[in-house]
Amino acid sequence: MKRKGKDDGEKGRGKSRFLLGGLVCLLGLACAAAVFYDGGDGGTPGLSDQETPGVPELSGEVNQDNVMVLLSAYDKDGAHLVGYGTDEGDDWLAYYNEGDRLIDSLNTVVHEECHIFTDVGEEKERIYEGNEKSTEVPYTEVFESKEMVDSVPEQCRGRRFAPYISEAQDGLVSNVEGAYGLLNEFSAYSWGMNNVVAMYPYHERFADDTDTWGSFISNGASNRLAYAEMKYYLLHYLRYAKENYPDIYRQIMENKEFCLAYKDIDSRYAASIAEFEDDLPKIEEKLKQAGHEADHLSDAGEYFRIDSNGLGLMTSEYNTFLEKMAKEPYASIHRKLTE
Numbered sequence: 001m002k003r004k005g006k007d008d009g010e011k012g013r014g015k016s017r018f019l020l021g022g023l024v025c026l027l028g029l030a031c032a033a034a035v036f037y038d039g040g041d042g043g044t045p046g047l048s049d050q051e052t053p054g055v056p057e058l059s060g061e062v063n064q065d066n067v068m069v070l071l072s073a074y075d076k077d078g079a080h081l082v083g084y085g086t087d088e089g090d091d092w093l094a095y096y097n098e099g100d101r102l103i104d105s106l107n108t109v110v111h112e113e114c115h116i117f118t119d120v121g122e123e124k125e126r127i128y129e130g131n132e133k134s135t136e137v138p139y140t141e142v143f144e145s146k147e148m149v150d151s152v153p154e155q156c157r158g159r160r161f162a163p164y165i166s167e168a169q170d171g172l173v174s175n176v177e178g179a180y181g182l183l184n185e186f187s188a189y190s191w192g193m194n195n196v197v198a199m200y201p202y203h204e205r206f207a208d209d210t211d212t213w214g215s216f217i218s219n220g221a222s223n224r225l226a227y228a229e230m231k232y233y234l235l236h237y238l239r240y241a242k243e244n245y246p247d248i249y250r251q252i253m254e255n256k257e258f259c260l261a262y263k264d265i266d267s268r269y270a271a272s273i274a275e276f277e278d279d280l281p282k283i284e285e286k287l288k289q290a291g292h293e294a295d296h297l298s299d300a301g302e303y304f305r306i307d308s309n310g311l312g313l314m315t316s317e318y319n320t321f322l323e324k325m326a327k328e329p330y331a332s333i334h335r336k337l338t339e
Contacts, residue, residue, distance in 0.1 A: 055070060056070060058102070058205075067082070067109065074198050074199050074202055075110070075195050078106075082113045084116065084117050101215070103212070103215055104215050107192040107196050110192055110194075114187060115184065118184050119184075123139045124139055127187050137180065137257040137258050137261050143241070145175045145233070146166065148236060149165060158229045158321065161233070164185065179237050179238060182230065182234040183265070187261070187265050189226040190268055190269035192223050193220070193223035193227065193272040196219045196272070204286070207287075208287070214309075221311070221314055224276060225314045227273055238252065242333075284296040293306070293307050294306050
């Protein structure tokens with residue numbers, strides 16, 4: 001059992017603790033994109049009437065100026081978070097891989113800089129709400145998330161189970177800060193998903209470029225799955241606390257700011273996912289109009305197929321977590337957090 005807040009004021013250590021978040025985010029994307037097989041010509045980019053003057057092109061250099069111009073044009077919340085990280089001296093360009101285009105790792109950058117914004121130390125964390133507003137969440141007593149490993153059913157040991165919980169590195173926030181660390185990750189993933197859907201109009205500028213839509217779909221699918229996984233691990237933590245540490249459970253559930261932050265994140269994240277899902281048939285239609293074969297519901301929604309290629313949507317994994325959380329005691333805990 002650990003008291004939250006130890007060494008939280010040490011900015012350098014705080015940043016290093018969050019690094020794994022980007023790696024896991026990229027891991028989820030890689031798992032989705034790995035089934036985008038057979039290569040093929042991505043098509044010739046064609047600008048639509050929705051072009052925004054002054055915004056860098058798809059092939060624009062990956063540098064701070066171009067990233068910030070792109071965010072400022074399409075995702076002002078992302079721009080605020082990344083701007084904060086810049087002011088704190090964080091080298092967020094490191095989250096881009098060699099060969100990435102501006103859009104490819106943009107949601108990962110927003111995710112990671114959300115962590116920089118959240119980690120304020122002094123026995124609290126700051127959860128970003130959007131529109132440059134935030135909620136400060138005071139800490140209460142916690143136990144390490146690793147303690148609940150054996151209680152997580154096999155079918156719910158998803159892609160993020162090992163890196164965030166069962167095999168978490170020393171000092172990783174999702175483990176040592178318990179429910180507050182899991183809330184921190186839930187928030188970061190929500191803003192990554194928000195960035196994905198906010199960038200949809202930019203992707204429309206290159207309506208017949210299959211590689212560009214592939215990046216959008218893979219990033220969206222990865223962040224959608226993260227919603228179900230991280231929400232489940234947070235609710236399971238609270239279930240485990242209720243059964244084994246009733247006083248810790250009571251303190252967290254009576255933490256008004258924690259409940260408000262959870263409710264805000266969950267609602268906004270779910271809305272972004274709904275927007276992403278609404279975008280998929282639109283993308284299918286745009287690709288068909290450009291002369292491609294496309295099916296956003298291939299194999300019962302497991303893949304988005306473009307010509308002879310397939311992008312994994314991880315729908316069955318996503319639904320497994322949703323179905324689990326719809327049952328007791330998770331449903332009751334969720335209702336209590338959002339009442």
